[in-house]
Amino acid sequence: MTKLTIGVLGLQGAIEEHVKHIHDLGLQSLIIKKTEQLGEVDGLILPGGESTTMRKLIDRYEFFEPLKEFSNQGKPIFGTCAGMVLLAKEITDSNTIHLNLMDISVKRNAFGRQVDSFVTKLDVKNLKQPFNAIFIRAPYIESASENVEILATYDGKIVAAKQDHILVSSFHPELTDDNRFLEIFVNMVKEQKVDMVR
Amino acid sequence: MEKLLGTEAVKRGMAQMQKGGVIMDVVNAEQAKIAEASGAVAVMALERVPSDIRKAGGVARMADPRIVEEVMNAVSVPVMAKARIGHISEARVLEAMGVDYIDESEVLTPADEEFHLLKSDFTVPFVCGCRDLGEAARRIGEGASMLRTKGEPGTGNIVEAVRHMRKVNAQVRKVVRMNDDELMTEAKILGAPYEVLKQIKEAGKLPVVNFAAGGVATPADAALMMELGADGVFVGSGIFKSESPEKFANAIVQATTYYTDYDLIGKLSKELGSAMKGIEISKLGNEDRMQERGW
Numbered sequence: 412m413t414k415l416t417i418g419v420l421g422l423q424g425a426i427e428e429h430v431k432h433i434h435d436l437g438l439q440s441l442i443i444k445k446t447e448q449l450g451e452v453d454g455l456i457l458p459g460g461e462s463t464t465m466r467k468l469i470d471r472y473e474f475f476e477p478l479k480e481f482s483n484q485g486k487p488i489f490g491t492c493a494g495m496v497l498l499a500k501e502i503t504d505s506n507t508i509h510l511n512l513m514d515i516s517v518k519r520n521a522f523g524r525q526v527d528s529f530v531t532k533l534d535v536k537n538l539k540q541p542f543n544a545i546f547i548r549a550p551y552i553e554s555a556s557e558n559v560e561i562l563a564t565y566d567g568k569i570v571a572a573k574q575d576h577i578l579v580s581s582f583h584p585e586l587t588d589d590n591r592f593l594e595i596f597v598n599m600v601k602e603q604k605v606d607m608v609r
Numbered sequence: 610m611e612k613l614l615g616t617e618a619v620k621r622g623m624a625q626m627q628k629g630g631v632i633m634d635v636v637n638a639e640q641a642k643i644a645e646a647s648g649a650v651a652v653m654a655l656e657r658v659p660s661d662i663r664k665a666g667g668v669a670r671m672a673d674p675r676i677v678e679e680v681m682n683a684v685s686v687p688v689m690a691k692a693r694i695g696h697i698s699e700a701r702v703l704e705a706m707g708v709d710y711i712d713e714s715e716v717l718t719p720a721d722e723e724f725h726l727l728k729s730d731f732t733v734p735f736v737c738g739c740r741d742l743g744e745a746a747r748r749i750g751e752g753a754s755m756l757r758t759k760g761e762p763g764t765g766n767i768v769e770a771v772r773h774m775r776k777v778n779a780q781v782r783k784v785v786r787m788n789d790d791e792l793m794t795e796a797k798i799l800g801a802p803y804e805v806l807k808q809i810k811e812a813g814k815l816p817v818v819n820f821a822a823g824g825v826a827t828p829a830d831a832a833l834m835m836e837l838g839a840d841g842v843f844v845g846s847g848i849f850k851s852e853s854p855e856k857f858a859n860a861i862v863q864a865t866t867y868y869t870d871y872d873l874i875g876k877l878s879k880e881l882g883s884a885m886k887g888i889e890i891s892k893l894g895n896e897d898r899m900q901e902r903g904w
Contacts, residue, residue, distance in 0.1 A: 422866055423629040423650060425622075444867070459626050460650070461686055467648040468866060492626070525687060525709035526732050528619040529612045547622050548687065548709070586622045 415600055418443045418452030422468040424460020424493060428585035432593045446477040454487040454600035457494025459547070459583050462519065465493055466509055475510070482512045487576040487603055489596040495579035496550050503553055513577045514556035521551045521568070521581075533582070535571060536562045538591050544570070544582035551581050562595075576603060615732030617754070623687070623710065623734055624755035624818045627651060627841055631831065631862050632820070634658045634845040637676065638683035644848070647858035651687040651710070653843070654680040659716050659763030660846035660885065663897065669717040671699040674706060681707070689736070694903050695721025704733040710755070712736045715902035716762045716845075725903060728752030738822065740773045740900060742780035746801035746809075747904075749817060756815065758839075759900040760823015763846050765887035767824045767833065769900060774821055774837045784809050823900070826851075826884045828864030828877045835868035852882030 414437075419429045421442035433440040441452050449455070455478075457465075469475055482488055490498045497509040499517040522529070525548055533544040544565070552569035555561065563571035563580075570581040571592075578599060584592035613619075630650030635641040636657065644652045656672040657665060671692050681688045687709035692699040694713055699720070703711050713726050715738055728735040729752025738759035739745035745756050758777070760770030784795060784806055792810065796803040808816050821834030822843035831842045842865050844858075851857040860877040867873050895901065 421629075425625045425628060427628075428625065460628070461626065461630065463645060463686055464630055464648045464650045464862075467646075468862075471648075471863070519685065524707045525623055525734065526704065526707055527614065528623065529614050530616050530619055531612045545618050545622055547619060547626060583622060586618055586625065 414439050415454070415597070415604065416441055416452045417597070417600065418448065418455045420455065420457050420465075420474075420494075422460075422472070422474075423464050424458040425583065425585055426458050429456050429458050429491075432585050432590055436590055436593060436597055438597065446472070446474055449477055449481050452486075453604055454489065454596065455481060456596075457488065457490040457497055458585070459492035459494065462493035462496040462509075465497060466507070469497075478510055479512065482510075482577070485576055485603060485606075487578065487596065487599045488512065489578045489593075491580050491583055491585065492547065492549055495552075495581060498577060498579055499552075513572075513574050513579065514559055515552045515569075515572065515574075515579070516554045517550050518553045519550045520548050521553075522546060522549050524548065531565065533563050533565060533570070535592065536560075537595070542584070542592060543587050543589060545586045546570075546582050549581040552579075573599075620734035620754035621817050624736070627687075627755075627820075628818055629866060630841045631858075631865050632689065632841065632843045633848055633858060634843075635680060635849070638679045640849055640854070641680045641683045641688075643855055644858060645684045645686050647855065648862040649686060649858065650841070651689055652680060652684060653689045653691065653712065653845075654708075655691060658846040658849060659899070660765070660850055661763075662716060663763045671696070671703065671717070674702065677703070677706060677708060691717055692726075693717040694719040695724050695726060697726060700726055700731065700733075700735075704731055708733060710734050710736060713753075714738065715759060715899045719902050725751055728754075736820075738900070738903065739777060741776045741799070742784070743799035743801045744904070745777055745815065745819070746799065746805040749805050749815075750802035753817065755817050755820070757820040757822040757843055760821070760825075761890055761893070762823045762899050763888075764824050764890065764893070765826035765847060765850075765885040766890055767826070767830045768890055770821050770824045770834060771837065773823075773900075774819075774834060774839055777815075777819065778838050781809060781815060785813050825861070826887060828860040828874050828881075831861045832864045832868035832874050835865055841865065846885050850885035852884075856881050857884070
């Protein structure tokens with residue numbers, strides 16, 4: 412099998428941090444600035460940043476349909492923080508619907524403003540040791556349909572989840588030195604690639 | 610589960626989320642909405658933009674909290690605000706209001722000519738201006754979570770921001786290549802904390818993001834600063850002192866994202882109308898050079 416390539420949507424936000432993690436796991440990365448680059452990657456990360464800004468840029472550079480098409484092909488997508496907001500079916504307190512690729516309702520800045528941003532040791536499903544989770548003006552999942560697998564909760568709120576080929580986290584694994592959360596995603600990409608070959 | 614607020618990771622991380630973006634100065638809710646709609650990653654709430662501060666003269670202070678509050682209520686992107694250099698109480702007031710980031714800024718009249726804020730004491734993160742690596746490292750030593758060039762605010766003249774960005778980056782490259790036994794002498798020469806230089810040498814880069822600020826007036830200015838290695842761009846007077854703020858805001862955001870797409874930047878620069886009127890730096894007296902404030 413050829414080396415997997417993971418793309419990172421390169422419009423705005425913490426892009427290099429994800430790239431570093433991808434390289435640390437021995438995989439290739441591609442920063443996606445043009446829609447045609449989506450065809451070159453096996454999985455895609457929507458990084459943390461400002462969701463309002465990213466959505467504007469997604470529209471302006473006509474990424475909206477290509478991103479949905481990428482997902483329709485069953486290719487895995489991992490959204491961190493703002494990326495999770497973009498993937499949701501519904502945003503609480505807003506009429507805006509973004510990519511609508513995951514059956515979750517997300518509340519933005521749900522833990523408060525920057526002064527309420529925090530770090531905590533978080534238990535994540537299938538990870539043996541707790542994960543040092545960094546929450547920055549973070550969203551959480553207010554409700555999820557039954558086909559969504561909950562991977563972590565904090566204070567009763569869903570902060571990491573998976574549905575089919577989509578993975579999301581409220582927190583920022585890319586700001587730590589811990590690759591274990593990205594590995595969950597990489598395994599999804601590997602499985603999908605095997606399925607495609609079959 | 611234990612929850613830690615205001616850690617270094619949380620404060621620096623917030624700035625990392627702003628990378629590749631444009632932070633715009635605004636003086637009211639209406640401007641804040643224009644900035645957000647154009648794709649700004651944050652807004653800086655002020656009473657006056659720097660070029661008007663120059664004109665008005667007198668003492669420039671923290672904005673009226675009413676303006677800051679109005680802006681916070683108007684947008685969902687993060688809101689920053691400026692406190693005077695060394696003004697502990699202005700900074701604490703802004704923190705108590707829930708501002709997302711404080712700029713300890715030379716654009717305002719300094720409250721303390723000797724001491725900057727001990728920013729590590731605060732839960733809210735800070736951004737500070739710098740002209741060289743010594744200044745950058747001192748601010749990091751005090752706990753700044755983000756840097757920006759000082760440039761020369763309110764002039765619409767990019768020359769000082771270019772100078773400061775090039776200087777810091779050249780000095781970082783020098784430190785990274787240095788032998789370990791040369792580092793203490795470099796710290797002495799730069800007036801920089803040794804520990805910060807050691808971190809820079811080990812990481813191969815600054816430990817916090819560094820934006821461009823002070824003189825960005827056009828899409829091409831923003832692209833230039835990105836080309837020179839800025840992580841993002843602050844635009845002060847450049848947007849709301851231009852002929853058509855919406856167009857300038859949109860164009861500067863796009864030029865920052867696609868800073869090497871020169872066809873696009875050319876297209877964006879067409880029919881923008883006139884940019885803010887600029888000032889030749891040599892025409893400024895020493896007392897009018899905001900970058901000389903702080904040390």
